[in-house]
Every structure is written in structure tokens, then in C-alpha cells.
Amino acid sequence: MENCYHCGDVLPTPSILLDQKEFCCQGCANVYSLLNSNSLKDFYQFEKTPGIKPNKGRSDKFQFLDIPEIRARYIQYEDEKIARVKLSLPSIHCSSCIYLLENLSKINNQVLTSQVHFAKKEATIVFDRNAISLSEIADLLQFIGYEPDFGRKTEAKGIQKSFLLKIGLAGFAFGSIMLWSAPDYFGITLDNLSFRNFTAYLSFIVSLPVFLYSANEYYLSAYKAVRSRSINLDVPITLGILALYAQSTYQIFTQQGPGYMDSFAGFIFFLLIGKWFQNRTYQSLSFDRDYSSYFPVAIHRISEKGSEIIPIEQLKEGDRIQVRNEEIIPCDSILVSDEAQLDFSFVTGESALVTKKKGDLIYAGGKLIGMSIELAVKSETNRSHLTQLWNETKDKKESNTLERYQDRISRYFLLILIMVAIVAGITWAFIDPSKIMTVIVSILIVACPCALALSSPFTLGNTLSVLGKNGLYLKNTTVVEALSEITTIIFDKTGTLTDPMAHQVHFSDENMTEELWHVLRELSSHSTHPLSKLIHQQLKDKNHVIKLTHFIEHKGKGIQATYNEKSYQLGSSAFVGAVSSSTENGTVFFAQDGKVIQEIHIKSAFRASVSSVLGQLTDKRIFVLSGDDEKDLPELISLGFHADQCFFKQEPKDKAAFIAERQKLGEKVLMLGDGLNDVGALGTANVGIALSEDMFRFTPSSDAILDAKHVHLLARFFQVSTYAKVVLKVCLGFSITYNLIGLSFAISASLSPIVAAILMPISSITVVFLSSSLIHFKYWRGLE
Incomplete structure (x- = not known):
């Protein structure tokens, strides 16, 4: 054929x-x-044959997407040039689908980028809004066989009801057939052959809806797999269902006996119950949503009482919020300030800056470049939206090797299973032909790769949960193994090793004019650099608001702006062109039109936990890369650092180059920095961790965000990641052991199909429980 x-x-x-x-x-x-x-x-x-037959559909099928009100429901972001949309594509089923959908730009160059989320069967597409419409995107997807589903959310409840109906139908049939088969269970022989045949035919009639309706998901899934010349878990299950039902039907209609309709109905019932419980369990521990609930995101809300800090979940439509330079817009908002420069590469992948004017809509996920702005909230949001964007950013770092190993096992598992069933069936044909069907069905059912498949997501997901509860928020599960392999740690100094809350700020000239104090306060308020924040905090009483223009921040160097046609700079001596004999640590210069008018001396105070953390990291190579000069070197040495491991006057590009050199030597590097000035270094490192002193830092380039209050737990985080690999191996070992023992009983004809159907979901549930308990039990009191 x-x-x-x-x-x-x-x-x-x-x-x-x-x-x-x-x-x-x-x-x-x-x-x-x-x-x-x-x-x-x-x-x-x-x-082989990976494609899906394209739908012929009407050409105007998706014209409703051109209605502005409907279109707005699906567009996640748009500006004058591009738009971003996320679509549900139920037909996604294999690696070829991913390849095709992520190369849509080669089919139609108006599609700029496309990214597939295989598990959710979704695609995020960025397109040229002036060259192609959303309806045309949908038409293109339909033509190549991936028709978007725009009604998935409204249909979800109906699907759930249908699934529960299938369980109820199978349960009713199972109970009824067991009742009618009671005489057989108790060894009672019925003399009335007609009544016995009647109950057998009745069992067939009651089991028919179970066969045609309750089990239809397994047939459909198996058919799709076979049609695409692949194999999935539902293929052996379907073979078992068909074999058991065919044998029972044959025995009933040839009047050889009642068959195994009770086992068949019970088999389907327990399969569905197990599937329902697995789904419920997985939903309750769905880590791509759950770990985001630990992620702290807050914002400055402007109220009548002044500025207050609140979690973004508390934002309401119409609230006024303040966003500073380099911070992420947390929700769709209307610009209240006159103008804003925004970087939407976090959302679209395009690095060109976008200019917004007063009254324009600004989508969540844009990063402010320049002066702080005021926004009016247009729609409520939550932290999971930002975390989802974070997790969708392209990551070129190596994926989890244990997961790849597990995938290889699962890939060949089912093929080997079917071969074992065939060989066992042939063997029992010579031993006891009456047991062939029981052996084959039991083998096909009891052996289950689900436990293998669930080991990784639940173990690593529970690890994300534990780390998140202790202040380390990982981007995704692949970071867990990368964290366990780290050999070298590189620290930034300012704001990472030093404690901004313990710094002392002194001004060389306390007699500046009020206007200059207000300019200094306003200028420092627009930057998120640790030293700028310290200066702004020191001047919190100078609350007269003035309006600066032409704000520019030079990363790692300083900031500048204009007020009353005069240029003001705040930064290092080299940035403002100052010549100073000051030997004070952390001197920041404030200049007007290139002339220094204030020296701000900031005395560094290192975190109290630095020395103890270093003592716990003796198995790692440690380096310090700082943009400052060598004045803090004696104190760094007293804390436990070696002089030859400390490098100063390092610009962001120097830090990234240093990390690349260490990696060429075979080292696995972790970079711990402030997340804004260290973007390049964080992206280059095997693991980049952005240290957050407050809840406003959201750094797309990092692999993790560490709450500064928990920096003393750094060594413990490495222990947890290593322990997670051990737990994962334990779960994989349990899965393999279960399958070997289950198969041995099935091959020896010591296991009935109905018991096999009960054991199959239990094995998966056991893996879920095992991974959760091993991770959480060890760390249930936290990592302190």
C-alpha cells in the first residue's frame, strides 16, 4: 500500500x-x-511523511481577524512596523512541525520570526504589519496544514466535561459487567445456558460505547502516530485494547464464554482515571507557570501620598506608575510623559529603539532607555506574563544532557516493547496458547515510558520551586544542571559584593545652591546604577520636582542631562573630565558644563556574608571583575580574595571577553552581577545571575535572578542543583526498575490486563511523589 x-x-x-x-x-x-x-x-x-494534509477552507475564513476589536484580542505587541501574536496550533506533533513553523520567514518574508512552544502547541510569530495582515498569517498557517485554533479557551470546559463523561461511562460498564459476571467469580455454574448467553450479549452491548467513545482518544493518537511513521505511548495501548476487545467479542459470539469484557471495561476505566489524576497532578505542579509565582516584580505607583512600592498584581486600570531607565514596562500602559525611547527586543527580537509620544500605547515588555517616565495603566497584568517573555527569549546555551539521555531512552522504549510482546506471544503459543492474549495485552499495558518522561520535568520543576522560595529565580529547568557543573565564579564588585544599604555618602560642598541640589537629585533618580540610587536616597528631602531633558546614560561611566540650557554630568572622573587628588573610595563627580561642582564620596561597605560565602566555595575558582580602580583591593584580600584574581577598570566588553577566555580553557563560568551594566557578561557566561537589591530589576539577558537578601546561600544553591541531578537519576532508576519488574511478571503470565492498567498510572504517580518528596523533604525548612 x-x-x-x-x-x-x-x-x-x-x-x-x-x-x-x-x-x-x-x-x-x-x-x-x-x-x-x-x-x-x-x-x-x-x-517520514511528517506533513499534515492542508485544509481547503474558504479564503475568507479568517477575515474576522481584520476587525480591529477582534484583532486586538490576539495581538501581544505592535508598533508602526511590526506586530507580535501567539497562536494555538493543535496540529503540531513532531520535530518536522517545529522546523517548518520556525522557518515561516523563508516561505513568506513578511514573517520576521516564529518560535514554537511544542508542549503547549503554540507559536509566537512576529510579522511586518504593513505587508501582511493577521488574517493572512492564519491563511498561510492553514495552507501548510497548521490551522490556528481561536476558540481553545472557550472549548476547554467542554473537553473536560467530555473526558469526565468517558470516565463515568467506563465506570458504569465496569460495575455492571462485574455484577453480571458474579457467578463466574464465585465458581457458580449456571444451568440456564440462555441466561448465561444473555448476560454475555448484554456485556457486549454495554461495553460497545466504552470501546467506541471512552477509548477513542487512544485510537486517534495512535492513528496520527502511525500515519506519520512514528510511535507513541498510545500505540501499544491501542493494540492492547483492540486485542482484548476482539478476543472477548469472538468468544461471546461463538458462545465459548463471556470473554473478558469486565477486564476490558475496567482496563479503560482505570486508564482514564490514571490519565485524569496525572493531568490534575501535573497541573498542580505545572512549573512553567508555578515558578513564576515566586518571582518578585514590583513597581513605583504614584498616588496622592507620593510614590509607593507595590506588586504589579495590585495595579488597577488608570493607576499612575513610574518607570526608570533600563527598567521593563510591566503592563500595557498609556504614556503620560511627553516622550519615551523604548527597546522592545525583549518582545520582538528587533533591537531598534522605538519612540513613543504622549498618549501612545506602550506594550508590556518594553525596556525604557533614557529618562524615567510616567505611565497610566491600561490593562491589569501579573508577573507570569513577564516571566513567560523571559523564558521565550532565545537561549543558545547547551540543553540538559540528562534530559537528552532520557529522551533517547524514551524514543526506543516503545519499539522494543512491541518486539518483546511479539516474542512473548510466540513463546506462549508453544507453552499455553490460552494465555497468549493475556500476556501480550499485559506487556503492552504495564510497561510505561510515562514514568521516564515525567522524571525530568517534576524533579527539575521541584528544584525550581525550592530555589525560588529561597530567593533564586531560574529562567528554566536547563539552568539547574548548568548550575551544578560550574567550576568558576566571577563576581562584579559594586552592588554585588558591596552592600548599597550600608554605604556612607559624603558631599564635598554642602553649600551648593538649592537649584543644583534639585538637579543632582533629579539626575540621580533617572538611573538604576547602585551609586546613583545611593545619592538619590541621600537627597530624598530635596523633593522639589524639576524637568530635565536630553538624558543619556553611559553604562559603567555616568549619566548626563540638560536643565535650563546647561549640561550636567554625574559619573566617574574620566566621564566628567575631572582631575582630582581624592583618595576616597567610590568618588562620584557632579559637573556643570564640564566643570566639577561637587565630589561625592561613597565609602564602600562589603556585605557581611562575603567572607563566609568564599569559605564555602573552596572547590571553585573565584575572580572579581570591577569597573572601579584598585583602592578596594586591600579589603578584598582581607575578605579572602587573592590579588591575582581581582581585575579592575573593567568595562562591560572586557568582562565578557574575560569570561570567553575562561570558557576556552574548558571552565564552566558563573557570572554574578547587577544585571544592567553586566548584560554582555551575563549572556556570555554558562550561567548568568543578576543580583537584585530591590524588586524592580527584570533582566532578560540573565539565566537567573538572585534576591540580594539570599546571596549568603550561594554555596547551598550549588548543593541543591547537584542533589537534583542525584534525585533525577533515582527517579530514572525507579522507572527502569519498575518496567523491568512489571515486564517480568507480564511475560510470565502472572499479571492480568486489569492489574496492569492499574499499575501503569501508579508508576507515573509514584515518580511524581518521589521527585517531590525527595526534593522538598530535604529542604522543607529552607536552605538556611
Whole structure:
């Protein structure tokens, strides 16, 4: 039997021939031609017949998406040039789907980028809004076989009700057939053959809806897998269902006995119960949503009482908020200030700055570049939206090796399982033919790769939970293993090793004019640099508001702005062009038109925990990279650092280059910095951790964010990540052991299909419990 080269369906007569390949319809041939003409032939290398038959659909099917009110529901971001949308694509099923969908830009160059979330069957697409409409994007996806589902949320409750109905139907059939089979259970022989046949036929009738309706999800899933020349868990389950039902039906209609309809109905019932419980358990520990609930995001809300700090969940429509330079816009808002420069690369991948004017809509996820601005909240939001954006940013770092190993095991598991079932069936044909069906069905059911598949997400997910509760918020689960492999740690100094809350600020000239004090306070308020924040805090009583213009921040050097046609600078001596004999640590210079009018001496105070942390990290190579001069070197040495491990006057590019050199030597590097001045270094390191002194830092380039209050737990975090790998291996070991023991009982005909159906979900649930308990029990009191 020949199959379509694209979708795998049986070829009709006549078929369509193109490039010596046969297709079942013109649609499949058209998609093949489209892929071929756009250099996407690799689509067919990942799987055999990976495609989906394109829907013919009406050309105006998605015209409703051009209605502004409806379109706005799905657009996550847009400006004058581009738009970003996230669509549900239920037809995603294999690696070829990911390859095709992430190369949409080669099919239509108006699509700029596309990223697939395989587990959620979603695609995030950025497109040229002036060249292609949202309805045309939907048409394109439908044409290549991935029709978007715009009603998934409204249908979710209906799907849940349908699933519960299937469980109820299977449970009713199971109970009824068991009742009618009671005489057989107790060894009571019925003399009335007609009544016995009647109950057998009744069992068949009651089990028919279970076979056709309750179990239909397994058939559909198995069919899709076979059609795409692949194999999934539902293939052996479906084979077991068909074999058990066929044998029972044959025995009933040949009047050889009542068959195994009670086992069949119970088998489906317990399968569905196990699936329901697995889904409920997984939802309660859904780490791609759950760990974001530990992530602290707060904002300055402007009220009649002044500025107050609140979690972003408390924002209401109409609230006024303040966002400072380099901070992320937390929710869709209207610009109240006159103008703002924004970087939306976090959302769109495009690095060009976008200018917004007063009254413009600003989407969540944009990063402010320049003076602080005031916004009016347009729509409420929560931290999970920002965390989702964080997790969607492209990560070129290596993925989890343990997960890759686990994937390889799962990939060949089912194929080996079917071969074992065939060999066992042939063997029992010579030993006891009456047990062939029991053995085959039990083998197909009891062995389950689910436990293997769940080991990694639940173990690593529980680790994210433990770390999050103790102040370390990881971007995703791949960071856990990367953290356990770290050999070298690089610290930034200012704001990382030093404690901003314990610094002392002294001004060289206390007799500046009030106007200059107000300029200094306002200038420092627009920066999130640790020293700027200290100066602003020291001048909190100078609360007269003035308006600066032409604000620019030079990372690691200083800031400048204009007031009353005069230029003001705040930063290092080199930045303002100052010549000073000051030997005071942390001197910041305030200049007017290039002339220094104030020297601000900030005495560094190192965190109390630095020395103890170093004592716990003796197995790591330690370095300090600082943008300051060497004046703090004696104190660093007294804390436990070595002079040859401390490097000063390091610009951001120097830090990134230093990390790259260490990596060339085979070292796994962790960078701990402030997240704003160390963006390049954080991105270059194997693990980049941004230290957050407050709740306003949201750093897309980092792999993790560490609450400064918990920096003393750094060594413990390494221990947790290493322990997580041990737990993962334990869970994988349990999964493999369970399957080997279960198979041995099934092969020896010591296991009935109904018991196998009960054991299969129990194995998965046990892995969930095992991973959760091993992680949380060890750290249930926290890491202190």
C-alpha cells in the first residue's frame, strides 16, 4: 500500500506525481512545492511523511481577524512596523512541525520570526504589519496544514466535561459487567445456558460505547502516530485494547464464554482515571507557570501620598506608575510623559529603539532607555506574563544532557516493547496458547515510558520551586544542571559584593545652591546604577520636582542631562573630565558644563556574608571583575580574595571577553552581577545571575535572578542543583526498575490486563511523589 509523500495518507487512484514523488491531493503537492522552492526540503528529513494534509477552507475564513476589536484580542505587541501574536496550533506533533513553523520567514518574508512552544502547541510569530495582515498569517498557517485554533479557551470546559463523561461511562460498564459476571467469580455454574448467553450479549452491548467513545482518544493518537511513521505511548495501548476487545467479542459470539469484557471495561476505566489524576497532578505542579509565582516584580505607583512600592498584581486600570531607565514596562500602559525611547527586543527580537509620544500605547515588555517616565495603566497584568517573555527569549546555551539521555531512552522504549510482546506471544503459543492474549495485552499495558518522561520535568520543576522560595529565580529547568557543573565564579564588585544599604555618602560642598541640589537629585533618580540610587536616597528631602531633558546614560561611566540650557554630568572622573587628588573610595563627580561642582564620596561597605560565602566555595575558582580602580583591593584580600584574581577598570566588553577566555580553557563560568551594566557578561557566561537589591530589576539577558537578601546561600544553591541531578537519576532508576519488574511478571503470565492498567498510572504517580518528596523533604525548612 503506497502512501502520500507529504501527509502519509493512502494514495488514491490516480495519484498526483511531482518530482517522482506521489501525493494524495493537490494540496499536499502544493505544500511540497512551496517547501521545495524555499529551500525547506529538510522538513522531510526529521520524520517520514511528517506533513499534515492542508485544509481547503474558504479564503475568507479568517477575515474576522481584520476587525480591529477582534484583532486586538490576539495581538501581544505592535508598533508602526511590526506586530507580535501567539497562536494555538493543535496540529503540531513532531520535530518536522517545529522546523517548518520556525522557518515561516523563508516561505513568506513578511514573517520576521516564529518560535514554537511544542508542549503547549503554540507559536509566537512576529510579522511586518504593513505587508501582511493577521488574517493572512492564519491563511498561510492553514495552507501548510497548521490551522490556528481561536476558540481553545472557550472549548476547554467542554473537553473536560467530555473526558469526565468517558470516565463515568467506563465506570458504569465496569460495575455492571462485574455484577453480571458474579457467578463466574464465585465458581457458580449456571444451568440456564440462555441466561448465561444473555448476560454475555448484554456485556457486549454495554461495553460497545466504552470501546467506541471512552477509548477513542487512544485510537486517534495512535492513528496520527502511525500515519506519520512514528510511535507513541498510545500505540501499544491501542493494540492492547483492540486485542482484548476482539478476543472477548469472538468468544461471546461463538458462545465459548463471556470473554473478558469486565477486564476490558475496567482496563479503560482505570486508564482514564490514571490519565485524569496525572493531568490534575501535573497541573498542580505545572512549573512553567508555578515558578513564576515566586518571582518578585514590583513597581513605583504614584498616588496622592507620593510614590509607593507595590506588586504589579495590585495595579488597577488608570493607576499612575513610574518607570526608570533600563527598567521593563510591566503592563500595557498609556504614556503620560511627553516622550519615551523604548527597546522592545525583549518582545520582538528587533533591537531598534522605538519612540513613543504622549498618549501612545506602550506594550508590556518594553525596556525604557533614557529618562524615567510616567505611565497610566491600561490593562491589569501579573508577573507570569513577564516571566513567560523571559523564558521565550532565545537561549543558545547547551540543553540538559540528562534530559537528552532520557529522551533517547524514551524514543526506543516503545519499539522494543512491541518486539518483546511479539516474542512473548510466540513463546506462549508453544507453552499455553490460552494465555497468549493475556500476556501480550499485559506487556503492552504495564510497561510505561510515562514514568521516564515525567522524571525530568517534576524533579527539575521541584528544584525550581525550592530555589525560588529561597530567593533564586531560574529562567528554566536547563539552568539547574548548568548550575551544578560550574567550576568558576566571577563576581562584579559594586552592588554585588558591596552592600548599597550600608554605604556612607559624603558631599564635598554642602553649600551648593538649592537649584543644583534639585538637579543632582533629579539626575540621580533617572538611573538604576547602585551609586546613583545611593545619592538619590541621600537627597530624598530635596523633593522639589524639576524637568530635565536630553538624558543619556553611559553604562559603567555616568549619566548626563540638560536643565535650563546647561549640561550636567554625574559619573566617574574620566566621564566628567575631572582631575582630582581624592583618595576616597567610590568618588562620584557632579559637573556643570564640564566643570566639577561637587565630589561625592561613597565609602564602600562589603556585605557581611562575603567572607563566609568564599569559605564555602573552596572547590571553585573565584575572580572579581570591577569597573572601579584598585583602592578596594586591600579589603578584598582581607575578605579572602587573592590579588591575582581581582581585575579592575573593567568595562562591560572586557568582562565578557574575560569570561570567553575562561570558557576556552574548558571552565564552566558563573557570572554574578547587577544585571544592567553586566548584560554582555551575563549572556556570555554558562550561567548568568543578576543580583537584585530591590524588586524592580527584570533582566532578560540573565539565566537567573538572585534576591540580594539570599546571596549568603550561594554555596547551598550549588548543593541543591547537584542533589537534583542525584534525585533525577533515582527517579530514572525507579522507572527502569519498575518496567523491568512489571515486564517480568507480564511475560510470565502472572499479571492480568486489569492489574496492569492499574499499575501503569501508579508508576507515573509514584515518580511524581518521589521527585517531590525527595526534593522538598530535604529542604522543607529552607536552605538556611
